[in-house]
Amino acid sequence: MLLTVRNLVVKYGSFVAVNSLNFSVDKEVYCLLGPNGAGKSSTLKAIMNMVPFEGHIEILGIDNKEKIVKNYIGYVPEQPALYEYMTPAEIISFVASLRGIRDLNRISALIRAFSLEQYMNTPIASLSMGNKQKVSILLSLIHEPKLLILDEPFNALDVLSVKVLKELIQTHVKNGGGVLFSTHIMEVAEKICNRIGIMNRGVMVMETTAEGIREAGKSLEDIFLSVTGLDEEVKDILKGLE
Numbered sequence: 001m002l003l004t005v006r007n008l009v010v011k012y013g014s015f016v017a018v019n020s021l022n023f024s025v026d027k028e029v030y031c032l033l034g035p036n037g038a039g040k041s042s043t044l045k046a047i048m049n050m051v052p053f054e055g056h057i058e059i060l061g062i063d064n065k066e067k068i069v070k071n072y073i074g075y076v077p078e079q080p081a082l083y084e085y086m087t088p089a090e091i092i093s094f095v096a097s098l099r100g101i102r103d104l105n106r107i108s109a110l111i112r113a114f115s116l117e118q119y120m121n122t123p124i125a126s127l128s129m130g131n132k133q134k135v136s137i138l139l140s141l142i143h144e145p146k147l148l149i150l151d152e153p154f155n156a157l158d159v160l161s162v163k164v165l166k167e168l169i170q171t172h173v174k175n176g177g178g179v180l181f182s183t184h185i186m187e188v189a190e191k192i193c194n195r196i197g198i199m200n201r202g203v204m205v206m207e208t209t210a211e212g213i214r215e216a217g218k219s220l221e222d223i224f225l226s227v228t229g230l231d232e233e234v235k236d237i238l239k240g241l242e
């Protein structure tokens with residue numbers, strides 16, 4: 001198993017953001033869905049050991065508090081966290097040297113795939129949100145991690161980059177890796193995920209597979225609204241608009 005999460009609890013003061021969460025990710029694309037505030041980012045941050053948590057998390061069978069696990073994970077946070085005064089060229093070469101990467105051909109291919117060539121010498125502070133996001137995704141891939149943890153990775157990306165990222169995710173899994181990502185985009189979840197976990201108010205309310213959705217004969221959006229209890233809310237809102 002590439003990732004195992006057991007009895008995960010994340011609290012902010014007395015507020016419980018994630019409660020007794022259990023799931024695992026193998027060589028597959030696993031998507032976390034959930035309304036705003038469901039606890040998706042908190043779960044991903046706990047996996048990255050960025051927030052205090054209770055429970056047990058293992059990456060490739062190793063406790064996530066061990067330093068070595070960082071070598072096996074590529075992480076893209078919800079908001080790109082980059083040195084704004086650097087250029088993409090500088091930060092890419094900085095991270096590549098930190099990671100001891102000498103073969104720059106693969107990195108050049110990623111720069112081309114994300115159409116970033118023309119921005120390589122522009123300070124990150126001047127880049128659009130989408131281009132910052134592309135740099136952030138590229139940095140997470142530099143050390144060829146086994147497991148990718150992506151928090152809303154499609155946010156701010158243009159159509160071409162969404163396509164490139166979808167392909168990258170699927171190729172990563174074909175090459176024996178695993179991907180865990182959160183999203184609000186049902187169409188993406190439905191198309192590229194092997195498994196989908198739906199969270200609401202800190203708990204996993206449903207886990208399903210791509211086949212499970214097809215067999216249910218309903219759209220993922222309908223399943224999502226129904227298991228999160230949001231379908232009633234939608235009806236009320238629509239009534240109010242009549």
Ligand SMILES: Nc1ncnc2c1ncn2[C@@H]1O[C@H](COP(=O)(O)OP(=O)(O)OP(=O)(O)O)[C@@H](O)[C@H]1O
Nearest residue numbers: 012015017034035036037038039040041042043078
């Ligand atoms: N640092 C923090 N301090 C206090 N409360 C927090 C903190 N971070 C998150 N929360 C709260 O924890 C809950 C879960 O937040 P989280 O960001 O994990 O949800 P999410 O599912 O990723 O939401 P979104 O889809 O809006 O990004 C929310 O109620 C949020 O306000």
